[in-house]
Amino acid sequence: MKNISLIILLTALFMRCNELPSPSLESSSDNDNCGYLDYKTPGVLQQAGERMIDLKEGYKVWTKRVGNNPDIKVLLLHGGPALTHEYMLCFESYFPQANIEFYHYDQLGSKFSDQPEDESLWTIDRFVEEVEQVRIGLGLNKDNFFLLGNSWGGILAMEYALKYQQHMKGMVVCNMTADFDKYEAYNKVLREQMRPSLVDSLQAFEDAKDYHNEEYLNLITEEFYTKHILRMPTNQWPAPVNRSFSDVNGPVYEFMQGPSEFVPGGILKHWSVWEDLEQISVPTLMVGAKYDSMNPKEMEEMSHLVQNGDYLHCEGSHLSMWDDQERFMKGVINFIKNVE
Numbered sequence: 371m372k373n374i375s376l377i378i379l380l381t382a383l384f385m386r387c388n389e390l391p392s393p394s395l396e397s398s399s400d401n402d403n404c405g406y407l408d409y410k411t412p413g414v415l416q417q418a419g420e421r422m423i424d425l426k427e428g429y430k431v432w433t434k435r436v437g438n439n440p441d442i443k444v445l446l447l448h449g450g451p452a453l454t455h456e457y458m459l460c461f462e463s464y465f466p467q468a469n470i471e472f473y474h475y476d477q478l479g480s481k482f483s484d485q486p487e488d489e490s491l492w493t494i495d496r497f498v499e500e501v502e503q504v505r506i507g508l509g510l511n512k513d514n515f516f517l518l519g520n521s522w523g524g525i526l527a528m529e530y531a532l533k534y535q536q537h538m539k540g541m542v543v544c545n546m547t548a549d550f551d552k553y554e555a556y557n558k559v560l561r562e563q564m565r566p567s568l569v570d571s572l573q574a575f576e577d578a579k580d581y582h583n584e585e586y587l588n589l590i591t592e593e594f595y596t597k598h599i600l601r602m603p604t605n606q607w608p609a610p611v612n613r614s615f616s617d618v619n620g621p622v623y624e625f626m627q628g629p630s631e632f633v634p635g636g637i638l639k640h641w642s643v644w645e646d647l648e649q650i651s652v653p654t655l656m657v658g659a660k661y662d663s664m665n666p667k668e669m670e671e672m673s674h675l676v677q678n679g680d681y682l683h684c685e686g687s688h689l690s691m692w693d694d695q696e697r698f699m700k701g702v703i704n705f706i707k708n709v710e
Contacts, residue, residue, distance in 0.1 A: 406469055409438040423507040425478065425500060427491065432482035433508065436462060437471040442539075442706060443514045444472040445504065449521030451492070451626040452619035454481045458520070459610040460691055464699040470706060473508060477526075481617040492625050493637065494529055501530050505537060516706060518542040521688065522627070528643050528650070535652045540709040542702055544657040545688050547668045548675075549642040554634050556665040560598060561632060568593055572632065581629040590631055598663040601686060601693045608692060631663070647675035655705040659684040659694065680705060 411421050419435035434455075444465070446458050455474040465472050476482035478491065478500055505515060515538050519527030524546025531541055547553050561569060568589065575586040591604060600607060628635035654676045658669030666683060673679035682701035686694030 406437050406439070406466065406471075409435060409471075411435065421507075422483075423504050425503055427478075429478055429484040429486060431478050431484070431500065431504065432476045433504065434474040435471070435508070436474070437466055437469070439469050439471040439514075441514050442470050442516065443508075443510050444470055444516040444518050444706065445501070445508070445510065446472060446474055447501070447517060447519035447523030447526050448475075448477065448480070448614070449519075449523050450477075450480070450618060450623055451522045452477070452479050452622035453522075454614045454617045456617065457608075457611045457614035457689065458691070460608070460695065461699075464703065468703045468707065470703065475504060479619050479622040481619070485619060487621075489625055492622055494525070494641070497526055498529050498533055501526060502534055502537075505534075510537075512537050512539060514539055516540045516542065516709075518544065518702070519546070520544040520691070521546050522638075525638070525641070528647070531650050531652060531654075532643060532646055535650060538652045540653040540655075540706065541650075542655045542657065542705065543669075543672070544702075545659060545662050545664050545669070545690065547664045548647055548672055549644040549668075550634065550638050551640060551642065552644075552668055553664060554639075556668075557632060557634075557663060560594070560663065564593065576630065576633055579629075581633070586630075594631065594663075597687070598661055599688045601661055611689065611692065644672075644675075647672055648677065650676040651678060653678045653680070653705075653709045655680045655682055655702065657682045657684065657690065657698065657702070659686045659688065659690040661685075661687040662690070663688050 409419065410416055411419060421433050421435070422430040423433055424430055446455065446461065448455050448458055455476050458474065461472060477497065479485050517527040517530060517538060524543040527541055527543055528548060531538060571589060572586070575581070575583055580586060596602065596604060600611060624636060626636040626638050628639065654673070656669045656673040656679060658664065658666030658681065660666060670681045670683070673681035682705070684690035684694040684698050686698070690698045
């Protein structure tokens, strides 16, 4: 009898999902599993939530929608600059279970979007306007729109909020200080903790401006990244992280960030919104991590500088969404869910 009852129950659930109306462009208010999957993109042909958003400059950027919740829509901003959304795929293992609608997004210059070779495009102001165009294109508004940015994506989120916070419901800034000089200074502190012979080797490559030398890159990866970017041996790094790092648009990264983690010299040098944080009034979560390449004490201080801030401390590093995953995801989800 128990087996018969189970078959009847499963059949009823299957029929209920199949009886749902065809997905419409209007968000569903149904918060059960069937409702979460009740979404579509414009047009007749469905592409699993993928959409290319047209920019006013004539280019297109790639987005992918996951889920359906009219009250919570999170746009993910990847780091780099010019990495890809791929290292943020881990959100797919957590946000759907929490009924959070979210969007992957490759910024202009990144692999899944157009990649023009025009250095005039690589400015903070233009990227802010790009995010605003993406927001409009996706139909996000002040009643549901959250930005979540990691690293460079955190810079972009803060800059966007300073100009367009009237369109936002909340913001999460992960592992990014609000002052590039503070980041550079903390990097020097971390470098001084390395063994002297390693520092001498790095310095020799840097003095020769040999930043693309494979040995130099391997030293940075094995000796710095595995301690402060993603705290696990590189042969254990998740495939999405490896793909994202492999797919980085090097010229854009170097133009904005500089030629190396230890030689910040791009257009971001001297960038700061530290003194402007008090203007941010939307609920904001700052995420720091014990072993991060950003000083976690600064992230905590930033949570007090904004008007409505909170702080999440992780035990991982720059990608604490991976190396302290449960704590990171639980904290981020609880913050988003608690924003009125």
